[in-house]
Amino acid sequence: MIEMSKKTKWICGIGVVVLLAALLSMCGGSDESSGSNEQQQNESREMAASTLKLKGSHASLFKVEEPYLLRLVQTPEDGWQVQAKVNFIKAKDFDDKKYQAALDRGNPKLIDDFDVELDLLYYNKTDFSTLLVKETGESEDITFHTWDYENLSYDEAKKIYDKTSGFVISDLTLEELKKEDVMKSATKSIFDDDDVKELKDAAETAGKILEAEKDLLNALF
Secondary structure, rough: OOOOOOHHHHHHHHHHHHHHHHHHHHHHHHHHHHHHHHOOOOEEEEHHHHHHHOOOHHHHHHEHHHHHHHEEEEEEOEEEEEEEEEEEOOOOOOOOOOOOOHHHOOOEEEOOOOOOOEEEEEEOOHHHHHHOOOOOOOOEEEEEEOOHHOOOOOOOOOHHHOOOOOOEEOOOOOOOOOOHHHHHHHHHHHHOOHHHHHHHHHHHHHHHHHHHHHHHHHOOO
């Protein structure tokens, strides 16, 4: 049996220690990576209605009375979004003879404690059209989210989510009806007027009387 020299034993010992350290480092790195992935999860929290500001010529058409939901969400495409889900109430009617039931100019954005813009948000504009044709007092849930094209990483979205302390929607202004739509509306209003209906009914009655008299004369002669 070959006996190892002290120097050889010392070298082998160092090799074993280095190998064990490398293995432990790999295991530790794997656990850390796993823990990091586990931390990347959807989150949500309620925001007081008072932190949502509505601005613009027609902002008074809407009101928000309940807390809205702020969410950090992973999309099916593996990107991350910050979302705000808000229940809007139709506070009053608008002049449908002058304006369209559409809100194309809304400019929603998330802000921090110092009113600094964190990110612009996107929303489906037909949702406001749905709300505008409802009765006063009825409501509609509308969801806003960071733009798809940004394809935010978890860290980027998380930073926005954590810093958000408010939500502002500015330039809430309805689109005016086009001239041809105004003319159609005016024409429709004229023909729907009660006085005009009475005149039309009277004309139809007079026509029927004349027809009856004509038939009677033909029968006599």
